[in-house]
Amino acid sequence: MAKKGQTFQAYTEELKREVVRLKVEEGWSYRQIRERFSIKSDAQ
Numbered sequence: 001m002a003k004k005g006q007t008f009q010a011y012t013e014e015l016k017r018e019v020v021r022l023k024v025e026e027g028w029s030y031r032q033i034r035e036r037f038s039i040k041s042d043a044q
Helices: 013-024 030-037
Strands: none
Touching: 013 030
16 A cells, blocks of 8 residues: 555556566566566566
8 A cells, every 4th residue: 555655656668568578478587577677566
């Protein structure tokens, strides 16, 4: 649940598509994707 005053990171459509491609076509793990693109958690 969001806390009062919390801000969220917005990701571009291009980044989202690349992440999906890497997961589906290349078989990258969620951890690899988070580390490569500096995503804080898989819930974002």
